[in-house]
Amino acid sequence: MNAALEVRSLDVAIERIPILREVSLDVPAGSMVGLIGRNGAGKTTLMRSIMGLMPFSARRMAAAGEDLQRLSAHELARRGISYMPEDRRLIPALTVEENILLPAWANGLADAASRLRWIYERMPEVREFRDRRALQLSGGQQKLVALARALMPGRKLLLLDEPFEGVAPVLSRRLTEVIGSLRQEGMSVILSESDDTHSADLVDHVFRIERGVVTAG
Numbered sequence: 502m503n504a505a506l507e508v509r510s511l512d513v514a515i516e517r518i519p520i521l522r523e524v525s526l527d528v529p530a531g532s533m534v535g536l537i538g539r540n541g542a543g544k545t546t547l548m549r550s551i552m553g554l555m556p557f558s559a560r561r562m563a564a565a566g567e568d569l570q571r572l573s574a575h576e577l578a579r580r581g582i583s584y585m586p587e588d589r590r591l592i593p594a595l596t597v598e599e600n601i602l603l604p605a606w607a608n609g610l611a612d613a614a615s616r617l618r619w620i621y622e623r624m625p626e627v628r629e630f631r632d633r634r635a636l637q638l639s640g641g642q643q644k645l646v647a648l649a650r651a652l653m654p655g656r657k658l659l660l661l662d663e664p665f666e667g668v669a670p671v672l673s674r675r676l677t678e679v680i681g682s683l684r685q686e687g688m689s690v691i692l693s694e695s696d697d698t699h700s701a702d703l704v705d706h707v708f709r710i711e712r713g714v715v716t717a718g
C-alpha cells in the first residue's frame with residue numbers, strides 16, 4: 502500500500518538561507534507520526550511545504566502515491582488532505598459553525614452537512630458553542646474549533662501544527678482523546694510538538710527535527 506505521505510529530499514530556503522535540508526520522512530497509511538523539535542527547528546515550514554504554501558524543491562512529495570507538487574489547494578482538500586496551523590487562523594467575526602464550514606464552501610465539498618454531524622459527534626462541546634463568534638472563545642476552545650475545521654476536508658491525512666501549544670491541561674486531554682479517536686477512522690496524522698509531552702501516548706513513530714534536519718526516532 503502507498504504511504505499516506507512520502508517526502509524525499511525536501512529542501513527549503515528563505516532568501517537563500519537553508520531552512521529545511523534534505524528532509525525525508527514517511528507517514529504509513531493509518532498511522533500517527535510525531536514531529537518533535539524546538540521552536541524555530543522548521544516544523545511549520547515542513548507542514549506549509551507539504552500543503553504547497555511555500556516554494557521548495559524535493560525529489561518526491563507524494564500522498565497516497567500521488568505527486569503533491571501537481572495538486573492545487575482545492576485538489577488537496579478534495580483528496581482529504583488538511584492542515585491545522587499553529588496560530589489557528591479562525592475568522593473572529595464568524596460563528597464557530599461558519600468557521601468549520603468555511604473549507605467546505607471554499608472547496609465545494611459536497612457532503613458538508615453529514616461531515617459536520619460527524620465532527621459534532623466527536624466534539625459535542627464544539628456543537629454547544631457553535632453559534633458563538635470565534636472571538637468569544639478562549640484560546641484552548643479555539644484550538645478545538647481549528648481542529649474541527651481541519652477535519653471538514655481532512656478525511657485522509659491531517660497535518661496538525663502544535664495542537665497542544667498554549668492549551669490548558671483539561672482541554673489538552675480532550676484534544677488527545679479526539680486526535681486518538683481518528684485512528685479508528687483510518688486517518689493518517691502528522692503532529693508536531695516542541696517536546697514529547699502530549700504526543701508520546703498518541704504516535705506510532707517519531708521524527709526529530711533540529712535546525713532543519715530530520716532524523717527518525
Ligand code: ATP
Binds near residue numbers: 515538541587663
Ligand atoms: P515555531 O514553533 O517557532 O513555529 P518551527 O519549528 O515551526 O517553530 P519554523 O516556523 O518552520 O519553525 O521556522 C524555521 C526557521 O525558519 C526559523 O529559524 C525561522 O526563523 C525561519 N523562518 C521561517 N519563516 C521565515 C521567513 N518568512 N523569513 C525568514 N526566516 C523564516
